[in-house]
Amino acid sequence: MAGAYVALEGGRVVEARCRAPGTGRGELVFTTAYTGYEESLTDPSYEEQVLTFSYPLIGNYGVREERFESDRVHPTAVVARELTDDVAEWLDEEDVPAVDHLDTRDLVGGIREEGAMKCGIAAGPDATPEDALAELEACPGMSDHENIGAQVSVAEPEVHNADADGADVALVDCGAKGSIVESLVDRDATVHVLPHDATPADIEEVDPDLLFVSNGPGDPANFEATQALVETYAGDVPLAGICLGQQIIARALGGTTEKMDFGHRGVNQPVRDLETNRVVMTTQNHGYTVADTGELDVTQVNVNDDTAEGLESDELDVITRQYHPEANPGPHDTLDFFDDVLDMTGPRRRLVSAD
Template sequence: MTEAYLALEDGRVVEARSRAPGRTRGELVFTTAYTGYEESLTDPSYEEQVLTFSYPLIGNYGVRPERFESDRVHPRAAVARELTEDVAEWLAAEGVPAVDHLDTRDLVVSVREEGAMKCGIAAGPDATPEAAKEELAQCKGMSEHTDIGKQVSISEQKTFNTDGSGPTVALVDCGAKGSIADSLVARDAVVEQVPYDASVADVEAVDPDILFVSNGPGDPKNFEQAAVLVEEFVGEMPLAGICLGQQVIANALGGATEKMTFGHRGVNQPVKDLRTNKVVMTTQNHGYTVSEPGPLEVTQINVNDDTPEGLESEELDIITRQYHPEANPGPHDTLGFFDDVLGLADEAVQPAD
């Protein structure tokens, strides 16, 4: 039974089955991950996007809250070839529209060839093609959205592992996955998670050993205050970043970023270390990339398209990664990144006299 419609930016209207009712709109993207749907759906980096799963069956091992990366579902809608009842019920309870029984292979090919596109969705008993088109029409201007950080960041500072004996990390929350803090705490670091718009004084108050800029959604240029923090503390303390954090740091130091055609989203992205020639598999979720690294050295690249996956500066004590070393979901090939980050505290540059 057709109970849902997707109106695509390329002019098509695709029929589907409604699994969780509602109307919404967003940027249509896809992930190639075949497991980890709970982690993907609760990843803040998917804010304002419509997430299409390329793997045909989503939900075959249920829904367990302990796997969640945040306290809610972030994509505006979920699209799959087939969703199980567990996932459909979860999304309905979250108020997130979900549809299936459509050709997701065709959607993925369209995004790969034409790029991430805006779409409108109408799902439920009263859904019509016209309603989906109305949602699509309201997508105009979404790419210029500049306050997306407010939707995904904490509003007040949080502290993890107060009694830890390791370095104190100021984690700038631009939409941080929970497993980033978990990975640092597992190494006995004290994590002071601060909002995306934290002031210089806010960071100074926690007296950190390392400034760490998290992942997050959308254009890194929208996170102006995070860039201010990088500019303020570069050379005074080590800097680290993951995903959007790499992009923010590069921009703040004179580099540049650009939007990719369809981004990297999945758990099997191959990354080559230019120093060792070793290739590892990584988890990724981003639609922007660093186009000019500024003063930073490109130390790792994506094997598929040569985009920068790792930036470093020994002189400035900076280390960043475009992928997600904490995985969740995905391979654990690169968990050692967190050891490298915390190791910077032992070799931190000294402030100039």
């Protein structure tokens, strides 16, 4: 079996086994999810990252395309304690390097202590530690991916459930998971999926009842066009957002964001609602968080670190969540979020011209 090497920021090189050959680089992050590896690997929010699975065996129930969240694998490389042949062959077909037979507990512990870090990977019969170190040397930071939205967004508008009788939703695609679209379609909405850099003219052509900003990868500060849309229509059309969408909406309404040490990635993040005091388990995948909420009120917080998990404004008709209510993988404790945001559409609203 061919060898592999993982070069970590700081200079340490870890030896591993090659499961899918190639070289890769990115921000090394980990997920604590023990199921849902197909959904995680096809989640656009992992773009430009090297995904480490903390659960020791990945692939024990095969690979099924109907579980995919997008049309490709997004991490630049994959690390696990052990990958089954099914997953290894899938990653090989996707040209995504993958390695296993290394101590992922040590890697995860290092990320928790030192924060998410750059890394380089080289895997294959001719791989050397120097190859991995060269990848590490060339690795940019997440904030350096200024046009990451273009890598994960639709290039042209798409329409789902066109003949529905429910609300018209303009979903700005910053890296949307497919299950977000499905959750809206299941509630009889027509979903107009628009590119991340959609213009006011694109929005007005749809004339939506709801403007929805999706999840996605990277630094929210790099989604300037999406933020400008929110600034344009806030107060004129109801707004909703998930994950990156919450961060972009908060920035547009006077808030700020910051990078977390190692983020929240997994399916067991506890969130407390400040009004009901109810705690729910949530699925999360993000490395940035809202630091200052601007015009929005905090309605939910993370039990572990008190970061903002839910933001709202009755005056502006805004509801956002930092976690993924649609889960996939994960618990379905918070699916009612989609009912709440569609309730904001109420009687059909007409957009005020952006002029």
